[in-house]
Every structure is written in structure tokens, then in C-alpha cells.
Amino acid sequence: MKKIFSQCGEFMIFLGAVAGAVPELFRRRTRRWREFFYYAELCGFQSLPIVIMLCFLMGVVLGIQGAIQMRKVGTEIFMVDLIGFSVLKELGPLMVAIIATGRAGSAFAAEIGTMKVNEELSALRTMGSDPAGFLVLPKLCAMVISLPLLSVCGDAAGILGGMCVGVSVLEIPVAAYWLRTVDVLNIAALTGGLVKSAVYAILITLAGCYCGFTSSGDAQGVGRGATRAVVMSIFLVVISDAVMTLLFSFIGW
Amino acid sequence: MDVPQKNIIPAVEVRDLAIGYGDRIVLEKLNFTIDPGEVVCIMGGSGCGKSTLLKHIIGLYQPLKGDIFIRGESMVNAAGERKKALMRSLGVTYQGGALFGWMSVAENVEFPLREYTELTAAERRERVQEKLALVGLEKFGSFMPAELSGGMCKRAGLARALALEPDLLFFDEPSAGLDPLSSAGLDKLILDLRERTGATIVVVTHELDSVFTIGDRALMLDRERRTLVADGKPAELIKEYAGSWVGDFLSRNGTANR
Numbered sequence: 001m002k003k004i005f006s007q008c009g010e011f012m013i014f015l016g017a018v019a020g021a022v023p024e025l026f027r028r029r030t031r032r033w034r035e036f037f038y039y040a041e042l043c044g045f046q047s048l049p050i051v052i053m054l055c056f057l058m059g060v061v062l063g064i065q066g067a068i069q070m071r072k073v074g075t076e077i078f079m080v081d082l083i084g085f086s087v088l089k090e091l092g093p094l095m096v097a098i099i100a101t102g103r104a105g106s107a108f109a110a111e112i113g114t115m116k117v118n119e120e121l122s123a124l125r126t127m128g129s130d131p132a133g134f135l136v137l138p139k140l141c142a143m144v145i146s147l148p149l150l151s152v153c154g155d156a157a158g159i160l161g162g163m164c165v166g167v168s169v170l171e172i173p174v175a176a177y178w179l180r181t182v183d184v185l186n187i188a189a190l191t192g193g194l195v196k197s198a199v200y201a202i203l204i205t206l207a208g209c210y211c212g213f214t215s216s217g218d219a220q221g222v223g224r225g226a227t228r229a230v231v232m233s234i235f236l237v238v239i240s241d242a243v244m245t246l247l248f249s250f251i252g253w
Numbered sequence: 254m255d256v257p258q259k260n261i262i263p264a265v266e267v268r269d270l271a272i273g274y275g276d277r278i279v280l281e282k283l284n285f286t287i288d289p290g291e292v293v294c295i296m297g298g299s300g301c302g303k304s305t306l307l308k309h310i311i312g313l314y315q316p317l318k319g320d321i322f323i324r325g326e327s328m329v330n331a332a333g334e335r336k337k338a339l340m341r342s343l344g345v346t347y348q349g350g351a352l353f354g355w356m357s358v359a360e361n362v363e364f365p366l367r368e369y370t371e372l373t374a375a376e377r378r379e380r381v382q383e384k385l386a387l388v389g390l391e392k393f394g395s396f397m398p399a400e401l402s403g404g405m406c407k408r409a410g411l412a413r414a415l416a417l418e419p420d421l422l423f424f425d426e427p428s429a430g431l432d433p434l435s436s437a438g439l440d441k442l443i444l445d446l447r448e449r450t451g452a453t454i455v456v457v458t459h460e461l462d463s464v465f466t467i468g469d470r471a472l473m474l475d476r477e478r479r480t481l482v483a484d485g486k487p488a489e490l491i492k493e494y495a496g497s498w499v500g501d502f503l504s505r506n507g508t509a510n511r
Contacts, residue, residue, distance in 0.1 A: 126345045
């Protein structure tokens with residue numbers, strides 16, 4: 001119990017350091033475009049194929065399961081609603097978050113942990129730089145921008161996957177499926193999912209970097225830090241998903 | 254009343270310092286000064302806390318007790334931007350060079366210039382070339398750190414530490430992991446630097462050859478007594494402490510049983 005409290009305290013200190021460095025974003029000298037694009041490519045662009053593939057399959061699976069149930073009551077066309085809303089509001093952002101956890105969260109922890117082993121963090125500090133600003137902010141910005149974009153692609157792939165099932169198994173005409181999709185889905189569902197996605201991005205980045213900074217400074221510590229980052233990210237993502245879903249349903253988003 | 258102060262301000266002054274982790278004291282009752290222009294070697298057996306002491310002096314850790322003054326200014330009590338500026342005024346070379354892996358060697362050396370000076374890109378390039386030439390790496394600017402040998406990484410790290418032209422330089426185990434020839438080359442480089450820049454240099458090492466070649470003074474730390482046990486010219490320390498652990502250590506006497 002004491003350990004949990006001290007860890008929470010450490011995390012708060014880390015958050016404070018990151019928050020304190022935010023003004024760096026508004027100074028030209030400390031705006032790090034190069035790092036930003038590097039991480040945007042690494043976490044965003046390079047994840048695109050796997051996001052599209054997994055979300056498409058998710059749509060297919062959901063479609064098949066939905067089709068079985070819908071057929072029982074003869075309401076096949078509502079499958080469109082089922083797929084559309086669940087992909088946009090939940091599955092798209094969640095799949096993207098899980099992929100980002102594995103790809104980016106663990107990589108952040110390992111990278112910062114290795115820098116700690118090599119005394120690069122000490123070197124940064126003796127050069128009067130703030131490791132939190134220098135190492136966390138570019139990653140944070142890259143993730144907050146690329147995860148929602150990935151989610152949009154994932155959403156599209158998921159709906160397409162559902163459509164394949166609807167058209168082939170339930171024999172709904174493509175046009176009918178498409179019209180129904182356009183008809184029922186709204187901007188609120190999409191933006192709600194994107195907001196979730198941005199929140200996941202923040203949590204995954206913070207968890208990854210935190211685990212890197214607090215790793216034990218040896219080779220084993222780097223590995224443990226990466227593992228911890230994945231567990232912590234998934235935990236935070238699921239908790240925040242529950243909280244946001246409740247919140248959004250209250251305010252009718 | 255208005256007598257001008259003749260005393261020079263020491264480059265580093267350590268007063269009644271106690272350092273350690275949590276409750277465990279590693280070193281205590283440390284008192285010494287390092288004058289401007291001196292080359293001082295901090296020595297001691299493995300695990301006696303010499304690197305830890307260095308990290309306290311350069312401001313990475315807070316001591317348990319006591320104070321550290323850099324050019325008369327307290328490192329322990331400095332905070333915020335003042336502390337950052339004070340830390341920045343020191344050049345520190347780490348054991349493995351501590352180069353940033355995603356930047357080329359030249360970009361590594363340029364990093365502090367880009368962050369903290371108003372130099373133009375051309376001026377920065379010139380300064381980077383100058384510093385790389387100083388450590389003999391002028392042809393390796395475009396290399397990535399992973400493509401360099403251990404000794405080259407250390408020298409590149411030194412070039413980066415020199416970028417802001419500090420008058421106070423710290424080396425953490427410069428000869429660790431190097432063959433005797435490279436190690437001697439690094440010693441020569443350190444002497445060269447002193448000659449050219451007149452900087453004060455503090456070297457943490459257990460390499461006896463280095464101590465006798467470069468050290469104006471040696472500070473011996475003892476793990477058992479957890480404090481500074483000898484302070485003086487290396488050659489004189491051998492005579493002065495003949496027969497004791499310090500003398501044995503310096504003269505590489507096999508009876509030193511620690």
C-alpha cells in the first residue's frame with residue numbers, strides 16, 4: 001500500500017515536471033519540430049497498416065457476431081447501427097490505443113530507460129536542459145495528433161469490415177448499407193471517439209515516459225520499465241474509457 | 254576597510270559535505286578546495302563513492318549535509334534557472350560519452366550551442382568543427398554515435414562538454430574501458446586542454462598512470478573511513494603515506510588489502 005502511494009507521489013511529481021515544461025512549446029527555440037516529426041512517423045504513420053488491418057478484422061468479427069443475433073429477430077439492417085456506433089465510439093479508438101501501447105508506449109519507456117543507463121539524462125541535466133520538456137513534450141504532441149488521425153482510419157476500416165459481412169452474409173445491398181450508415185452516424189459519435197483517442201494518447205505517452213524515467217538504470221531495468229509501461233498504459237486506457245463513457249452518456253454526447 | 258580581497262575565489266569548495274543514499278552515508282566530513290587552473294584527481298578504491306561525489310559537485314544530487322561552492326556560489330542552495338545556469342557553466346564528460354543516439358556527432362556538439370547561445374548557424378558550425386578538431390574527431394562529425402568506438406565516444410562527449418567553453422571541467426573515469434594507449438591519449442588531451450584553455454580540471458579515476466601524468470593534486474577517498482584521507486601531490490603522497498593504505502594504493506603495493 002505504501003508503495004502504491006509513493007508511486008502515485010512520484011507520478012504526480014513527474015506530471016508537475018511535464019506541466020512545468022509546457023511553456024517550452026511556445027518558445028521558438030525549444031519547439032522541436034524534428035523530434036515531433038520523428039515520433040509522428042514512428043507512432044502514427046508506421047502504425048497505419050496494422051491499425052487498418054486489425055480494425056478491419058474487428059469490424060468483420062463484430063459483423064458476424066451481430067448478424068447472428070440480428071437475424072434471430074429479423075432486424076438485419078440494424079447491424080449497420082451496431083457496427084457504426086461501436087466502431088466509432090469504442091473499438092476504433094481502443095484498438096488504436098492498444099496498438100500504440102505496444103508500439104509507442106513500450107518504446108518510449110525503453111528509450112528513456114536506455115538514456116538513463118547511458119547517463120544521457122544526467123548529461124542533459126548538467127547542460128541545464130529539462131529532460132521532461134525535451135523528451136516528453138515532442139512525444140506527447142506527436143501522439144496527441146497522430147492517434148486521433150489513426151482512429152479515423154481505423155474507424156473507416158472497421159465500418160468497411162462490417163459492410164463486407166453485411167453484404168455477403170446478410171445480403172444487404174451495398175447501397176442500402178452505405179445509405180443507412182450515412183443516415184444513422186453523426187459527427188458527435190465520431191468526435192466523441194476522437195476525444196477519447198486523444199486522451200488515450202496522453203495517458204500512453206505519460207505512462208511510457210514515466211516508466212522510463214523511473215526505471216532502475218541498468219539493462220534489466222530497461223526491460224522491466226517497458227513491461228511496466230504496457231501494463232500501466234492498458235490499465236489507464238481502460239479506466240479512462242469507462243470514466244469517459246459514463247461522462248459522455250451523462251451529457252448526452 | 255576597503256582592502257581589496259587578495260584571495261582568489263576557489264573554483265570548487267566543498268565544506269563539511271556528507272553524501273549518501275537515504276540513510277546510508279557514503280562519504281562524510283569532506284572538506285577541500287580546488288583552485289583555478291589546477292588539475293585534481295579524485296581517487297579511491299572501487300565503490301568508495303568517487304563518482305557519487307562528482308555527481309554531487311556538478312549538482313545532479315543533493316547532499317545530506319554541507320555545502321558545495323562553484324566559483325564561490327552555492328550549488329546546494331541554488332534553485333530554478335540559477336541552478337541550471339550554474340550547471341551549464343560546467344563541462345562534464347561521462348564514462349561512456351553520454352552522446353544522444355539519434356543525433357550525429359556534430360549535432361551532439363552543436364546541441365548546447367543551439368540551446369543556449371545566440372550564435373548563427375555558420376558560427377555554430379565553425380565552433381563545432383573547432384571543438385571536434387581539438388579532440389581529434391574533425392572527420393567524424395557526420396557519424397552517428399553508434400558508429401564510433403568507446404574512446405571516440407568519450408572524446409566526442411568531451412567536445413560537447415567544451416562547446417560552451419567552460420572554465421571548469423569534470424571527467425568521470427575517462428580511462429574506464431579503454432586500452433592503455435587510448436587512455437594515455439586521453440591523458441595527453443587533458444593536459445593539452447589545460448595548456449590551451451587554462452581550465453580547472455577535476456578527474457575521477459583509479460588509473461594510477463593518469464594520476465601521476467596529469468594530476469597536480471590527488472584527493473584520496475577511503476571506503477572504510479568514509480572520508481577524505483589524503484590530499485597532496487601524488488608523488489609526495491607516496492612518501493608521506495608510505496606503509497599505510499594510501500601509500501600502498503599509490504605505489505601499487507600488493508599488500509593493500511582492500
